[in-house]
Amino acid sequence: MSYKTILVHVDESIRAGERIKLAAAVAMTEKAHLIGTAMTGASRYLVQARMLTELDPNLRTHLDFLRQRARRGLEDFDVTARKLGLDSFEKRLVDDEAGAGICLQARYADLVVIGQNDPNEISPVVMPDFAQYVVLNCARPVLLVPHTGRFDNIGNQVLIAWDASMEAARAVTSALPLLQRAQQVDVVIFNARASGSPGMPPGTEIVHYLRRHEIRAELLQRRADGPVGEAVCALASDTGADLIIMGGYGHARFRELVLGEVTRTLLASATIPVLMSH
Known part of the structure; x- marks a missing residue:
């Protein structure tokens, strides 16, 4: 692809x-x-x-x-x-x-x-x-x-914000061309709850999926005591990520937009490029 x-x-x-x-x-x-x-x-x-x-x-x-x-x-x-x-x-x-x-x-x-x-x-x-x-x-x-900063290239260090949703799955699949060129890929799950196949820790299946595409990814589990969107931005800074991949959540009613918290935060406050799919 x-x-x-x-x-x-x-x-x-x-x-x-x-x-x-x-x-x-x-x-x-x-x-x-x-x-x-x-x-x-x-x-x-x-x-x-x-x-x-x-x-x-x-x-x-x-x-x-x-x-x-x-x-x-x-x-x-x-x-x-x-x-x-x-x-x-x-x-x-x-x-x-x-x-x-x-x-x-x-x-x-x-x-x-x-x-x-x-x-x-x-x-x-x-x-x-x-x-x-x-x-x-x-x-x-x-x-x-973002409206500030320089970005001559992206995708060397990638952070995937994963919650096992349909939107997140679409975002990861859409980003495969970039992920296959990445030097480091981290998959983070905040406030993990059981999902996927019984008996498998949250996030295990998406890591296996990426490996079948010859993408080695490290699974991170974190707790966010505050807004998850802010936690994603903070972790991206801590890991030196130059690209965030995540689902875009919300719906449109006429011109009124109703967004999820993480989507709203990243759209407004991200300081590195973000690839989203709805």
Whole structure:
């Protein structure tokens, strides 16, 4: 298994360059095709119905402005991809709201790379709940890049937050290409309870599963007296992890997002990249 198509969200944010470089690094390692997609932020329904261009000249001017902003982000993507020597890449400008547009594009990718919300940088295009929305709705694994720090590469030291859930299982399976290249993989279970086959300690079966994929993993059992999300972040720091893999929990009701505690904490506070699958 390997990633053949990687989609990265492109915009004019300060951290877009770091996100693009990380996506490009994964694409180069996997020999994958990289797609840089910039969204204008204009609803595709209104654009397709020509409501933004025919009813009001001012709206037409505003749409042109949004497209110019998106093109500038794509120009930076193009420069970075060429500088790094990527063999296969393309850029796309899409008239759509950022979250919905990325989720549609993600259907034709193996991995989606997006940025963590930066509360100090307000975007006219990207909603504050963008990352949460994409994780819950894109139907693909999502690699979240923090809004601080440098990440030239990932996956040497990996921490898997395991709870035997469907979401966690999907995340681990989605991350196999990265895990197979890792030097060290730790599987942590917080506040372990009996799960899996009778008579087997919690976490044993996922370690055996990984070994069948030629991935050697060490099982860690920890107790979290406080929020588990904070415990995951602390352990990642203690072990020197450069990537966290976990399930993404929650559901969407219209635009309202209801997230699990660990998912909410990692989306907002992670200081290293996190691969999530819902």
